[in-house]
Amino acid sequence: MDVKALGWDPETLGEIDHRLVVAPYVRMSSYLKGSAGDVTYVFDLRATQPNKTYxxxxxxxxxxxxxxxxxxxxxxxxxxxxxxMGCQTGFYLILQNEGRFDEVCRVYRAILDDILTSDTVAYATPDNCGQADHHDLAGAKKLAQDLIASQNKWSQVF
Ligand SMILES: [Zn+2]
Structure with missing residues (x-):
């Protein structure tokens, strides 16, 4: 797999030293090719600095x-x-047959823009969620704003 052709730094695939990363960033962490030619990709959106903030x-x-x-x-x-992520510093994203950096970041940005104008948290009802009263829309908007402001750094993991 030529991850560089997809727009990613091959050096940031796989296990990385969490002491050396600089959040926020988006990276491809792994991929898996299926026997039929499909590819499943896993990405990190690291939102806060590991072992410093969460x-x-x-x-x-x-x-x-x-x-x-x-x-x-x-x-x-x-x-x-x-x-x-269990460490509360970011999110895992899994996609099938879409591994391009530009496309992943384009969609992240579109979602972040939507969050800024959201009046409600999607699926935050007892039929859709296991803790429907445990939400913080204002905090989510602040995070979206911070990530948008630093979008020019998303490609830099280290
Ligand atoms: Zn929920």
Whole structure:
């Protein structure tokens, strides 16, 4: 797989030293080729600096919901899953057959722009969520604003 041709730094694939990274960034962490030629990609959106700062669980939870709604809206043919990192510093994204840096970042930006004008957190109801009263839309908007402001640094992991 030529990840460089997709716009990624090959040096940032796989295990990385969390003491050396500089958040925020977007990286491809791994990929898996299937026997039929399909490719599944895993990406990190690292939002806060590891072992220095972290997101509150309310922000992490609301952002998870908003990213889910956004990827379903903008990338429904490729979107598999998005999930918060247990360390509360970012999110995992899994896509099928879409691994281009420019496209991943274009969609992230579109979702972040949507979050800024959101009046509600998607799926934040008891039928859709396991802790429907545990959300922080204002905090999610602040995170979206911070990520937009630093978009020119997303490609730099180290
Ligand atoms: Zn939820």
């Amino acid at each position: 997101l509150s669980t309310g922000v992490l939870h609301s952002f998870e919901h908003l990213l889910l709604a956004g990827f379903r809206k903008y990338l429904s043919d490729n979107f598999v899953s998005v999930a918060p």
